[in-house]
Amino acid sequence: MxxxxxxxxxxxxxxxxxxxxTKDDNGYSEMAGKMNDLAAKQPGFLGVESARESVGxxxxxxxxxxxxxxxxxxxxxxxxxxxxxxxxxxxYKTRISKVEIDYQFIKNA
Amino acid sequence: MxxxxxxxxxxxxxxxxxxxxTKDDNGYSEMAGKMNDLAAKQPGFLGVESARESVGxxxxxxxxxxxxxxxxxxxxxxxxxxxxxxxxxxxYKTRISKVEIDYQFIKNA
Numbered sequence: 001m002x003x004x005x006x007x008x009x010x011x012x013x014x015x016x017x018x019x020x021x022t023k024d025d026n027g028y029s030e031m032a033g034k035m036n037d038l039a040a041k042q043p044g045f046l047g048v049e050s051a052r053e054s055v056g057x058x059x060x061x062x063x064x065x066x067x068x069x070x071x072x073x074x075x076x077x078x079x080x081x082x083x084x085x086x087x088x089x090x091x092y093k094t095r096i097s098k099v100e101i102d103y104q105f106i107k108n109a
Numbered sequence: 110m111x112x113x114x115x116x117x118x119x120x121x122x123x124x125x126x127x128x129x130x131t132k133d134d135n136g137y138s139e140m141a142g143k144m145n146d147l148a149a150k151q152p153g154f155l156g157v158e159s160a161r162e163s164v165g166x167x168x169x170x171x172x173x174x175x176x177x178x179x180x181x182x183x184x185x186x187x188x189x190x191x192x193x194x195x196x197x198x199x200x201y202k203t204r205i206s207k208v209e210i211d212y213q214f215i216k217n218a
Contacts, residue, residue, distance in 0.1 A: 005127070016168055016208075050166075051162040053111065053162075055112060055159075055160055057160045091215045092113070093211060094211060095123060098206055099125075
């Protein structure tokens with residue numbers, strides 16, 4: 001279950017991954033869980049938020065570009081990315097962005 | 110229905126808005142639709158993506174920081190933001206980020 005990520009003061013990085021899934025699960029949920037667990041162990045990982053309706057949006061937060069690059073080239077992640085293209089996604093877009101400003105609201109906090 | 114936004118080559122800006130809703134609709138859906146329509150008419154607006162499960166994630170894309178600031182201070186939007194704090198959201202976080210790199214995958218394209 002995804003929550004609002006607790007991130008440090010900016011600057012830090014956000015990877016915005018927006019996708020359309022293909023129809024059947026075909027092992028997707030299991031792999032998504034695995035990759036979330038594995039990402040959380042990577043150096044520079046700060047948190048992740050995720051939701052899916054007609055599109056899926058997953059935003060992962062990272063301390064720096066080098067950490068994002070290392071995660072992108074992690075061998076288990078590469079295999080998952082390939083299965084993503086072969087089986088799970090009909091379309092996706094990845095955007096790597098630098099968070100410059102953030103602010104939050106918590107009711108009655 | 111949200112789709113993957115078609116955005117120009119970077120750099121451009123992404124506003125990542127992650128939220129927890131309160132329980133009842135109380136006019137939320139109608140206002141969300143209105144605000145989406147109004148945002149789309151603002152100068153510098155590039156597109157929006159949205160999904161909600163346990164958290165809601167809305168990412169809007171903008172050409173520059175000045176356009177984001179103008180939208181934030183639009184009078185109708187300010188009234189909606191106030192109702193958001195009063196009624197619709199128990200918690201939210203807004204992150205303003207500069208998209209530096211993007212890439213996409215379209216199956217059999």
